[in-house]
Amino acid sequence: MTQETQIPAQDLPHDAALTHFAKSRRNQLIRAAVIFAGIALVPLAVRDTYLQNVMILTLLYAAVSQCWNILGGYCGQISLGHALYFGIGAYATSVLYVNYAVLPWFGMALGGVLSAAVALLVGKLTFRLKGHYFAIATIVIAEIGLLLVHNWDYVGGALGIQWPITGDSWATLQFARNKLPYFYFALVFLIVTWLITFKIEDSSWGYGWRAVKDNPEAAESLGIEVFRSKMAAAALSAFFTAVGGGFYAAFVAYIDPESVMSFRFSLLFALPAVLGGIGTLWGATLGAALLIPLTEITRSYLGGSGSGIDLIIYGGLIMLVSLMKPEGLLSLFQFRKGRPA
Amino acid sequence: MTAQALLQVLVSGLLMGLLYALIAAGLSLIFGLMDVVNFAHGEFLMLAMYATFGFVFATHLDPVIGIPLVAALLFIVGAFCYAAVVRYAMRAKANIGMVQIFSTFGLAIFLQGAAQYFLTPDYRSIQASWFGDKTLNLAGVFLPWPQILGGLVSVMAFGALYLLIARTDLGKALEATREDQGAVALVGIDKNRVFAIGWGLGAALVGLAGGVLAIFYYIHPQVGAAFGGIAYVTVALGGFGSVFGALVAGVIVGLVEAVTASILPPALKNIGIYALYLGVLFFRPSGLFGKL
Numbered sequence: 001m002t003q004e005t006q007i008p009a010q011d012l013p014h015d016a017a018l019t020h021f022a023k024s025r026r027n028q029l030i031r032a033a034v035i036f037a038g039i040a041l042v043p044l045a046v047r048d049t050y051l052q053n054v055m056i057l058t059l060l061y062a063a064v065s066q067c068w069n070i071l072g073g074y075c076g077q078i079s080l081g082h083a084l085y086f087g088i089g090a091y092a093t094s095v096l097y098v099n100y101a102v103l104p105w106f107g108m109a110l111g112g113v114l115s116a117a118v119a120l121l122v123g124k125l126t127f128r129l130k131g132h133y134f135a136i137a138t139i140v141i142a143e144i145g146l147l148l149v150h151n152w153d154y155v156g157g158a159l160g161i162q163w164p165i166t167g168d169s170w171a172t173l174q175f176a177r178n179k180l181p182y183f184y185f186a187l188v189f190l191i192v193t194w195l196i197t198f199k200i201e202d203s204s205w206g207y208g209w210r211a212v213k214d215n216p217e218a219a220e221s222l223g224i225e226v227f228r229s230k231m232a233a234a235a236l237s238a239f240f241t242a243v244g245g246g247f248y249a250a251f252v253a254y255i256d257p258e259s260v261m262s263f264r265f266s267l268l269f270a271l272p273a274v275l276g277g278i279g280t281l282w283g284a285t286l287g288a289a290l291l292i293p294l295t296e297i298t299r300s301y302l303g304g305s306g307s308g309i310d311l312i313i314y315g316g317l318i319m320l321v322s323l324m325k326p327e328g329l330l331s332l333f334q335f336r337k338g339r340p341a
Numbered sequence: 342m343t344a345q346a347l348l349q350v351l352v353s354g355l356l357m358g359l360l361y362a363l364i365a366a367g368l369s370l371i372f373g374l375m376d377v378v379n380f381a382h383g384e385f386l387m388l389a390m391y392a393t394f395g396f397v398f399a400t401h402l403d404p405v406i407g408i409p410l411v412a413a414l415l416f417i418v419g420a421f422c423y424a425a426v427v428r429y430a431m432r433a434k435a436n437i438g439m440v441q442i443f444s445t446f447g448l449a450i451f452l453q454g455a456a457q458y459f460l461t462p463d464y465r466s467i468q469a470s471w472f473g474d475k476t477l478n479l480a481g482v483f484l485p486w487p488q489i490l491g492g493l494v495s496v497m498a499f500g501a502l503y504l505l506i507a508r509t510d511l512g513k514a515l516e517a518t519r520e521d522q523g524a525v526a527l528v529g530i531d532k533n534r535v536f537a538i539g540w541g542l543g544a545a546l547v548g549l550a551g552g553v554l555a556i557f558y559y560i561h562p563q564v565g566a567a568f569g570g571i572a573y574v575t576v577a578l579g580g581f582g583s584v585f586g587a588l589v590a591g592v593i594v595g596l597v598e599a600v601t602a603s604i605l606p607p608a609l610k611n612i613g614i615y616a617l618y619l620g621v622l623f624f625r626p627s628g629l630f631g632k633l
Contacts (some may be wrong), residue, residue, distance in 0.1 A: 129626050132378045132581060137622060144615045151608055214548040274443055279435060300388050311454025318447030326433035326440045
C-alpha cells in the first residue's frame with residue numbers, strides 16, 4: 001500500500017482516503033493492545049485453577065479459530081476437518097518429545113511444517129470441489145486421519161501418548177501446579193495469530209483471498225491464481241493450527257486420537273469464528289470468549305452425568321446465533337470492520 | 342476364500358448397501374430440492390430408531406408393524422424442522438451457505454442432547470421380534486432376516502419414490518421447484534410448502550431405514566453419527582441431489598464395506614469406503630451421477 005502514496009496531488013480524495021485508512025489501522029492496533037493488556041491482567045484477579053484452565057482453553061481455541069478463519073473466513077473455504085492439523089501438531093510434538101526428547105518448541109514448529117505439507121496435499125485433492133462437496137471432503141479426510149492414527153502403534157494407537165512427569169520448566173513447557181505460564185503462552189499465541197490476520201487484511205494475499213471468496217471466477221479473470229491462493233491460505237492456516245495442537249499436548253500432557261482429532265474439534269475450531277463473525281479481526285476471539293466458557297462450564301456442572309443438558313444448550317446456542325445473527329455477534333458492536341472503507 | 346464365502350460377503354454387502362442407500366436417499370432428495378445439506382440427518386435416523394423402540398415398548402406389537410407409523414412421524418419431524426429452523430436459515434441476509442451448515446449442525450447437537458436428557462445415554466435394543474436374530478439359509482449362504490427386510494423396504498421405497506417423482510402432481514411440483522424456485526410461484530406453487538414436504542419425505546425415508554435398523558442394531562443417542570457419516574460419503578459418491586445415484590452409491594458402499602471387513606481387522610472396516618471415496622473424488626469431483 002505504501003508505494004501508492006506517490007499518486008499525483010490532484011488525486012486528493014484518494015489520498016485522504018488512504019490517510020484515513022492508515023489512521024484506522026493504527027487505531028485498531030491501539031485497541032488491540034488495550035484489549036490484550038486487559039486480558040493479561042485477568043489472572044491476577046482470578047486465582048481459581050479451574051477457571052484459569054477454562055481461560056487457557058478459551059485463548060487457545062480463539063487462536064486456533066483465528067487460524068481457521070484465514071482459510072474459512074478470508075479465503076471462504078469452509079474446512080470441517082481442521083482437527084486433522086491440530087492432531088498432527090499434537091502428535092508430532094508428543095512423539096518427538098516422548099520418544100526422542102526433542103523439546104516441544106521444536107516439536108511445534110516441525111508439527112506445523114508437517115501439517116502445512118499435509119494441508120497442501122489435501123488442498124491438491126479438494127480445492128477443485130465446490131461448496132458442500134468441499135466441506136464433506138474435509139470431514140472425511142480428517143476421519144481417515146483419525147482412523148489411521150487409531151491403528152498406528154508407533155504413535156500409541158488407541159491408547160495415545162502420556163508425557164512423562166517432570167519438574168516445571170519453560171524448556172519442556174511442563175508446569176504441574178501453577179498454570180499461569182500456559183495462560184501467557186496461549187495469550188501470546190492468540191496475539192501472534194491476531195497480528196497475522198491484521199497483516200493479512202492489508203496485504204495482496206488478503207485481498208486476493210477475499211476476492212476468491214466473493215467470486216472465484218472474477219478473481220481468476222483479474223489475474224489472481226485462485227488455486228495457488230487457496231493453497232497458501234491452507235498452508236498458513238494448517239501451520240498455526242498445528243502449533244496450537246502441539247501446545248495443547250504440552251498443556252494436557254496426555255493425548256489420544258479421540259481427544260485431539262475427533263470431529264468435535266473440527267467443529268469447535270470453526271464455530272468461534274462463525275458465531276463471532278466470519279472473516280473479521282475479532283470474530284474468533286469474541287466467539288471463543290462466549291462459546292468456550294459456556295460449553296466448558298455447562299459440561300462440568302450439568303453434563304457430568306451424561307444428562308445431555310450441556311449439549312442442548314450448546315446446540316441451541318449454535319442454532320440461535322447462526323439464525324439470528326448470520327453476520328456474527330461482532331455486528332452487535334460498532335467497531336466491527338477491520339476492512340478499509 | 343471359497344465361492345460360497347465370497348457369495349456370503351457379497352450378498353450381505355448388497356443388503357446392507359440397500360439400507361445405506363435408503364438412509365442416504367432423503368439427504369440427497371433434500372439437497373437436490375434446495376441445495377441444503379442436512380447435517381442432522383443422522384439424528385433423524387436416531388429419532389426413528391427410538392420411535393420404533395418406543396412403539397414396541399408401548400404396544401408390545403412387533404416393530405415391523407410400527408415402521409409405517411415411524412415413517413409418518415418422521416415426516417412430521419422433518420417438515421417441522423424445515424418450518425422451525427431451515428426456513429429461517431434460507432432467509433439469512435449474510436453468509437447463507439454457512440448459516441445452513443451450522444444451523445443444521447446445531448440442530449444435530451441439540452437433538453443428541455435432547456435424546457440423552459429424555460432417554461438417557463443407555464444402549465437399548467429390541468429384544469424379541471419376528472425378524473430379529475433369525476437367519477435364512479440359502480444353500481449354505483446365511484442371510485439375517487432383518488437385513489433381508491431392510492433390502493426389501495429399501496427397494497420398495499425407491500420404487501415408490503420413483504413413481505412419486507415421475508407420475509404425481511406432487512412429484513412435478515418438487516421437480517419444478519428444484520428447477521426454478523422463483524418461477525413456480527407464478528404458477529401458484531407455494532415454495533415453502535414444497536420445501537416442507539421435501540423435508541418431510543426425506544425424513545420419512547430415513548424413518549423407514551431407522552425402523553428396520555432398530556430391529557437389529559443398538560439404539561443410543563450417538564447412533565446417528567456413525568450412520569450419518571456413511572450417508573454423507575454415499576451422497577457425495579452418488580452425486581449430491583441425485584436420488585438414484587444414492588441407490589447405486591449405497592450398494593457400492595455396502596459391498597466395499599463387506600469386502601473390506603472380510604479382509605482387514607474390524608477396526609479398519611471403514612478404510613475401504615474412505616479409499617473409494619477419495620478415488621471417486623479424484624476422478625469425478627462431483628460424484629458418479631452428480632451434475633454440478
